[in-house]
Amino acid sequence: MYSDMLDHLTLLPKHRDNLLERGLSEARIERNQYRSMPETDRGRRLLASLLLARGYDLQGLPGFRTYYGEWTLSGPNGFLIPVRDQHGLIQGLKIRLDQEKHPDRKYRWLSSRNMPGGTRSYSWVHITGDTSCKRAFLTEGPLKGDVASFLAGDALFVCIGGVNALGGLTDALRSLGVREVVEAMDMDQNTNQQVRSAIQAMRREVQKIPGIRYSKYTWNPAYKGVDDYFLSRAAAM
Structure with a gap:
């Protein structure tokens, strides 16, 4: 619809x-x-x-x-x-x-929670890029994932709705059949303890999935998100 x-x-x-x-x-x-x-x-x-x-x-x-x-x-x-x-x-x-x-x-x-005839929205996991890939980057936010995937040649990105929105993440990774998950969360985790704790909880959740190798992608912290970093890298080419 x-x-x-x-x-x-x-x-x-x-x-x-x-x-x-x-x-x-x-x-x-x-x-x-x-x-x-x-x-x-x-x-x-x-x-x-x-x-x-x-x-x-x-x-x-x-x-x-x-x-x-x-x-x-x-x-x-x-x-x-x-x-x-x-x-x-x-x-x-x-x-x-x-x-x-x-x-x-x-x-x-997009939600109409607590409104006449309305309903709340679920915090869905967004999947973008080449779903045949066995390596998936994991980040927060669908637009960030769309941009980063495009700039990285349609790399597979799995995007949670927020650092605490882990519902459906394990099922999404299992359904894709990936063998490697690369964490690409925002760099504000370095300065924000709340964000860092939420990402650590997410990391533990993913690491419980059998058969998946987990690693962390790092970049120049001058760029907050992986999309910003990929854009700067594309501009430099």
Whole structure:
């Protein structure tokens, strides 16, 4: 359903520019189906009515809610990031917010939790890149994984929704049949004890999986994320 929903949306120039600056190509941006949230109430109601007309039931679908009995899409302005399983199917959507006072809260799940007719979103594990690879990089955030995978020639990335969101991670790695997991979490673990403790818990979880070799990927800490580092490396070539 989400895939059909994205077909009804466009990507605003400001959001396309953001994605290009991260190192993605125009072709990859289109392939990954990034789309902008409708910025008007009318646009959001229209989207819901189009989906209803196509026979979709919006009840219980994260992001949709009723407002005075009329279905609409809920969520802050920004662009949508599809979160996919190993078969490329969209499990949920994350929003990269246009405005957020707290820099560590720039991303939010598309959700309509505690709203009339709405429902919460699950923190899905995102899989991107060549799923036939036996080595998977492990990082946080679907957009970070998409960018890093693209810059590394479609390397396989498995991306958790947050450092404490480990639900489904073991199952995802098992289903991929990987033999090696390379930790590529943000460098703020070096200065943030909470983040470091969460990553250590994640590491222990993955290391319990039989038959998987675990290693840690490190880079210049001037670059917080593996996507930033890969972009700097590509720029230097």
